[in-house]
Amino acid sequence: MKYFALVLVFFTSFTFTGQSVFNSEGASVTKADLETNYYEKDSTANALVIYEYGNSYIDKNSFKLKTEITKKVKIFNRNGFDKANLEIFLYNNKNKKEKVSDLRATTYNLENGSVTKTKLKNSEIFEEKYNENYTIVKSTFPNIKEGSVIIYSYTLESPFVFKYKGWSFQEDIPKLYSEYNTSIPGNYEYNIKLVGFLKLFHQDSNIRHNCLSVGNGGYANCTDTRYIMKDIPAFIEEDYMTTKSNYLSRIEYELKVFRGFDGRVDNITKNWKTTDKELKTDNNIGRQLGKSGGLKNLLSDSIINENDELKKASKILEYVQNNYTWNGKHNLFKDTSVKNLIKEKSGSASEINILLHNLLEENDINVKPVLISTRNNGLPTKLFPVISEFNYLIVAATINNEQYFLDATDEYLSFGEIPFKCLNHYGRLLDFKDASSWIDISDEKVSSRFYKAELSIDAEANISGIISSKSTGYHGLPLKRSYYSNNNQYLDYFKETYVNLDFLDHKVLSEGKTSYEFEEEFEIVYESDITANNIYLNPFLFKFFTENPFKLQERTYPIDFGYKDAYLYMLRLEIGDAYEILETPEDCVLKLPNNTGSLTFTTTVNENSVLLYFKFNFTQSYYEPQYYDSLKTFFGKIVDVQKNSLILLKKKQ
CATH class of the missing domain: 2.60.40.3140 (Immunoglobulin-like)
Structure with a gap:
């Protein structure tokens, strides 16, 4: 901005x-x-x-x-x-x-x-x-x-x-x-x-x-x-x-x-020095922070006695995530009470994250509260303090000289993750001893989605095999939430979305709901499209994008993904001795300006198998408006590759 x-x-x-x-x-x-x-x-x-x-x-x-x-x-x-x-x-x-x-x-x-x-x-x-x-x-x-x-x-x-x-x-x-x-x-x-x-x-x-x-x-x-x-x-x-x-x-x-x-x-307009003093004595912020009353006996001895500082902080975060429920309200400057949260086991985002802050501080973890404005609330001005422009609070913890942003309102967030709505460029780090300061709010990790399909085709043209999937960071978060909240219905989504596939089995290989990675395997059977003796196969059984999200003639504002991400699809199709390969998709390579993203698509025939490799990534989370035409073309190519790539097989006589 x-x-x-x-x-x-x-x-x-x-x-x-x-x-x-x-x-x-x-x-x-x-x-x-x-x-x-x-x-x-x-x-x-x-x-x-x-x-x-x-x-x-x-x-x-x-x-x-x-x-x-x-x-x-x-x-x-x-x-x-x-x-x-x-x-x-x-x-x-x-x-x-x-x-x-x-x-x-x-x-x-x-x-x-x-x-x-x-x-x-x-x-x-x-x-x-x-x-x-x-x-x-x-x-x-x-x-x-x-x-x-x-x-x-x-x-x-x-x-x-x-x-x-x-x-x-x-x-x-x-x-x-x-x-x-x-x-x-x-x-x-x-x-x-x-x-x-x-x-x-x-x-x-x-x-x-x-x-x-x-x-x-x-x-x-x-x-x-x-x-x-x-x-x-x-x-x-x-x-x-x-x-x-x-x-x-x-x-x-x-x-x-x-x-x-x-x-x-x-x-009329105050400076941050004056504002910090007011926040320090504010009933909803300063007077709630650092309160040790009511914290005794909340944490188990195994957490308190943990010697590894990073492990201790992670356990404290998990304790708050698992024992206190967010009521859907932010309430940054309204009716904040950590005492009531501890009693009721449910509270606002401010109450939950202030409790997290206080527990970490009580256990000698270097923490500071951070005021932010969520993505749908607008960017706060840096020219002068306007406290009403902030609507959320997260925690910044410094452990072994590395800073982590923490939020305990979502039980599926891994350590160092904050809700996507909080990825709004910058916030105000509160320090009542020295002085508050602006701090960048971003996720330096690359969220990724990865599919690996190991398939084979039999003499009746049935295609079967295993599709392995790994989704990390913000790509894995909605999958974790869906699976762990109702794993009985989780597979139904895939059955309804991919009607051409029969799902024989499904396994989740991840460690748990706060794991940064969400790994799973699908055992599938796919009935191919046969015309005469030819088989036309679209190798992308799972697709990343089905349409181009960019449709405007001109976009005057930035493209804000919120985080950097990468996508990879790999396929190995064993064709055996019953088929021969007549045609494979055309390879292509495409790059965004200034090396801010790239796309690679290749197909290799190796004896009785076809190897397909499709990868694209975005090295920035934020693109200025002048990148719009390039991104529009880039996404158009992504959709085109997944929609129009065909492997043509012919049955041997």
């Missing part, structure tokens, strides 16, 4: 694009806007934002934050009709609330060669309560048809000046032009960040003197800034990503310092 601080230094970047038939220079509707029902840069788009404009400023009379918004949208087809539904969320607390005024909307259509306009009536605007802190102003624009253009504008008035209005440049439909103007008085100092991977087309700023004044002679100058993006692609969610809030291009504001006209200075 890339964050750009825009507090003191402003920059301009330019991209050059071709002309569009749509009028993206303003809110007026042209005939071309109505006649054109296709966006050349995205043929899949159901609607298009032709033009949008926002302007935020502090009103010099009311001293409230006002934001004026204008938007022009083209509806291409019926799937885009939802863009004619307007929803404006208004925040309120017990004393203050946001308001909307001057809401106007018009639908334009081209009917019999003439432009028609249908205006939104006040009676078609509704307001309803959403929850305790929000109401929604809602409306559906009238006379919407395929080809319509809608224009709407309104002013949002907010008394919550400390929460400056952010701006989203990107949404789920493409945009031709998006402009946001801000006017920030000098007595308000904000941390400003541009989130996402799209560049601004233009940015400029200037100082406007005496924009605000008060009766006692106090005044403020304003920094007026304009941000513009053009030709913004739609954000479409796809596999291998964290939450979309990490990637949607937008501007966000966090008030850092407020200077009153009376000379008062309020430091």
